[in-house]
Amino acid sequence: MNRPVELGKDDVPGTGIESDTPPGLSAETQRQAEIARAALTALRGEVAKTVVGQDSVVTGLVIALLCRGHVLLEGVPGTAKTLLIKTLSRALDLDFKRVQFTPDLMPGDVTGSLVYDNRTAEFEFREGPVFTNLLLADEINRTPPKTQASLLEAMEERQVSVEGSARPLPDPFVVCATQNPIEYEGTYPLPEAQLDRFLVKLTVPVPTRDEEIAMLQRHAAGFDPRDLSEVQAVAGASELAAGRAAVRSVHLDPKVAAYVVDLCRATRQSPSLQLGVSPRGATALLATSRAWAWLSGRDYVTPDDVKALARPTLRHRVQLRPEAELEGATADGVLEGILAHVPAPR
Numbered sequence: 001m002n003r004p005v006e007l008g009k010d011d012v013p014g015t016g017i018e019s020d021t022p023p024g025l026s027a028e029t030q031r032q033a034e035i036a037r038a039a040l041t042a043l044r045g046e047v048a049k050t051v052v053g054q055d056s057v058v059t060g061l062v063i064a065l066l067c068r069g070h071v072l073l074e075g076v077p078g079t080a081k082t083l084l085i086k087t088l089s090r091a092l093d094l095d096f097k098r099v100q101f102t103p104d105l106m107p108g109d110v111t112g113s114l115v116y117d118n119r120t121a122e123f124e125f126r127e128g129p130v131f132t133n134l135l136l137a138d139e140i141n142r143t144p145p146k147t148q149a150s151l152l153e154a155m156e157e158r159q160v161s162v163e164g165s166a167r168p169l170p171d172p173f174v175v176c177a178t179q180n181p182i183e184y185e186g187t188y189p190l191p192e193a194q195l196d197r198f199l200v201k202l203t204v205p206v207p208t209r210d211e212e213i214a215m216l217q218r219h220a221a222g223f224d225p226r227d228l229s230e231v232q233a234v235a236g237a238s239e240l241a242a243g244r245a246a247v248r249s250v251h252l253d254p255k256v257a258a259y260v261v262d263l264c265r266a267t268r269q270s271p272s273l274q275l276g277v278s279p280r281g282a283t284a285l286l287a288t289s290r291a292w293a294w295l296s297g298r299d300y301v302t303p304d305d306v307k308a309l310a311r312p313t314l315r316h317r318v319q320l321r322p323e324a325e326l327e328g329a330t331a332d333g334v335l336e337g338i339l340a341h342v343p344a345p346r
């Protein structure tokens with residue numbers, strides 16, 4: 001049986017990785033890519049200044065930023081989802097905004113609206129919080145579908161249309177939407193079809209006993225989660241762009257491409273699922289696996305990269321059959337079974 005591969009601290013080598021220059025990349029591009037990898041690896045250390053543990057969530061966020069993909073963060077209350085994103089945005093020299101999604105939030109509160117200017121006697125567009133690089137959409141399932149739809153549309157199109165004219169959003173534009181898996185009352189679950197728009201769904205676990213003790217010790221020593229002044233900006237848009245360019249040159253063996261497809265096809269045939277992964281999901285798994293390969297210091301994707309990213313990239317793109325759900329099946333459990341059965345290339 002295949003051992004489940006986890007994203008974790010120890011999997012990302014430091015910066016002293018020796019890698020051959022991939023064909024087609026100039027020495028200068030290669031040097032920039034190495035600097036970018038070092039900076040993005042250092043992000044982890046900065047986040048660790050405030051958040052204890054949660055390494056695989058941080059890695060997942062960095063992968064999403066490299067792929068310019070949006071993230072769904074799910075975890076029970078009080079597991080540092082908000083603190084994590086706030087810290088990450090400080091450690092990245094990017095523009096950051098946060099919107100608390102409440103039941104009375106209007107679409108215009110997210111995307112912006114036309115405002116009458118008395119002096120000029122004209123309507124002017126006032127940009128909403130989506131005009132940023134990193135948007136924390138906190139508790140996205142607390143707002144009604146109309147407002148959710150305005151955000152999802154901006155995510156997909158990377159622009160906001162007002163009165164017939166399109167306004168492009170900044171680049172990068174990445175949304176981290178948080179949701180709490182246990183509160184169903186007064187919430188509006190995201191439509192299944194819209195979930196495909198999130199590149200990854202990261203689950204934020206409750207910390208281990210040791211991590212929780214370490215957290216309490218920090219608090220006892222005077223740590224204040226509202227004061228993030230110790231966190232330094234260690235990477236920014238240029239490192240992300242250099243990283244993205246390098247990820248594009250990560251080699252994909254046809255056998256690994258076939259493996260990605262076989263995994264996705266297996267979800268479509270699984271008796272526990274009523275909806276399997278779409279071809280869009282397959283491209284997403286390829287993208288995240290490549291980004292992870294590059295972050296790990298390689299210029300080729302391995303089946304283990306694919307295994308490591310399969311659950312975060314696919315878990316929100318499959319739908320359990322009601323019978324399977326009643327029997328206690330979970331998307332992660334079904335995916336794990338598929339990873340164990342679909343033969344991986346050597």
Ligand SMILES: Nc1ncnc2c1ncn2[C@@H]1O[C@H](COP(=O)(O)OP(=O)(O)OP(=O)(O)O)[C@@H](O)[C@H]1O
Pocket residue numbers: 050051052053054075076077078079080081082083084180207215225
């Ligand atoms: N892993 C952790 N490391 C450090 N502090 C933590 C950790 N987990 C929780 N905390 C503490 O718990 C507090 C609550 O975190 P935060 O508000 O970010 O949680 P949340 O997951 O966003 O919760 P909610 O779902 O209610 O919005 C943090 O300010 C921090 O003090």
Ligand SMILES: [Mg+2]
Pocket residue numbers: 081082083138178
């Ligand atoms: Mg929160």
